Amino acid sequence: MCGIGAAWGKGAGAAVVKIGLWLSHRGHEGVGYAYLENGAVKLGKPPEDTQAALVHVRYSTSGPYGVSLQPVYVKYRDLEIAVAFNGTIVNFRQLDNTASFDGEALAKSLAREMWERGVVEGVQEVYKRIVGAASLVALTPWGILAVRDPHGIRPLALSHDIDGVKIASETVALENGIELAPGIAIMYGDRISTWKIDPKPMRLCALEYVYFAHPASKLGGRLVADVRKALGRALAEDETEEGDVVTYVPETARHAALGFAKRLGLEVVDAVVKNRFSGRLFIRPPSERKPEEAFYVVRDFIEKKRVFLIDDSLIRGTNIKAIIWMLKKAGATKVHVRIASPPIRWPCFYGMDFQKRTELVAWGRDVEEVREIIGADTLRYISMEKFRAILGDVVCYSCFTGVYPHGIDIDWAERELSRNFK
């Protein structure tokens, strides 16, 4: 998914380095920076005391894996800018047919349109053409520009103090951060201006709540950890199996497991441990997702026990399959898998790298078929009804329903976003 950050004012260079560290759960394929030096835009780690700077942490959805490609620097005539964004632009070739990936198309079309139409209308024009999701930060000669995606699919927050302004994908990277409303643009320099770029109905990504965002961040004004606990509690309400202990797939399923166990009066045991240096497997390039190297099962917690194994989501089934096998090998008598989100049967075209139906373990399969593939004794997901009741109606559910805010044709989007270098 990527994380973006920007700062304007005293110590902006040091501020973006800190923001990047606090957003590293949003992408660890690469980190990139840009900053202003004597009015010129530079790429590279900024001096601590620079006046304006950007940061991007990458989890790629377009272009090559495993490299830092953002911020993107562009010069159009005499206008120099650097742009970092979070999201996916399905029709990026329509924005700029010379671009090698969506971030480059966005930066080139922004520079061109801002030069030709001025900042306010230029930004508006680019967003009018985008099919996809894009929250962005940019360095411009007028200051730093921040835009929250018109549907609010991707988050963006801001904080203000006497040193200046700081912007970040999530509130955890800021002190007293407040979330920007969908479709809001802010230019922060010697003067501050704010304008609206065609805001649409709010559709914040459901998977930000379920998996992606930091548990200490606030989304839609709610603490992410609390939402995850509520999902776990609701999942437990329909439980019919008997179990001795609750465990979970580390790290993100932890809060859902706490909510689930509390509702059933069971103990949560840390039976599955994850090597802290292995990071998030789901957002690694395909060749680097190796659950057998990342997870370890503590036999003493589960031997001869019936285990409830909680995960926040089941996407390709990579993590859970490996862990069920390890639990069984270590002597668990039953493994009842419980998932704190409904089956994901459709691709994401808005910033997550599952952009093809065939990648998804639940695509075209019923729950029983998925259970068989992953090797669980039983498998149950939270119901769509309970999921919606907890997350509300300002959320994107497209990967659960196959219905997209932009009325996207799935065959077309899969073709546009196909990545041949997997």
Ligand SMILES: O=P(O)(O)OC[C@H]1O[C@H](OP(=O)(O)OP(=O)(O)O)[C@H](O)[C@@H]1O
């Ligand atoms: O079905 P899959 O394709 O395996 O994807 C889903 C899994 O990947 C994520 O964990 P990840 O290891 O990325 O990070 P985490 O430590 O934050 O849970 C998520 O929490 C699930 O465990």
Ligand SMILES: NC(=O)CC[C@H](N)C(=O)O
């Ligand atoms: N996940 C994201 O936000 C990715 C941003 C952009 N599509 C890239 O691949 O760099």
Ligand code: SF4
């Ligand atoms: S399709 Fe799924 S992952 Fe993508 S933005 Fe919507 S809820 Fe999030």
Ligand SMILES: [Mg+2]
């Ligand atoms: Mg996980």
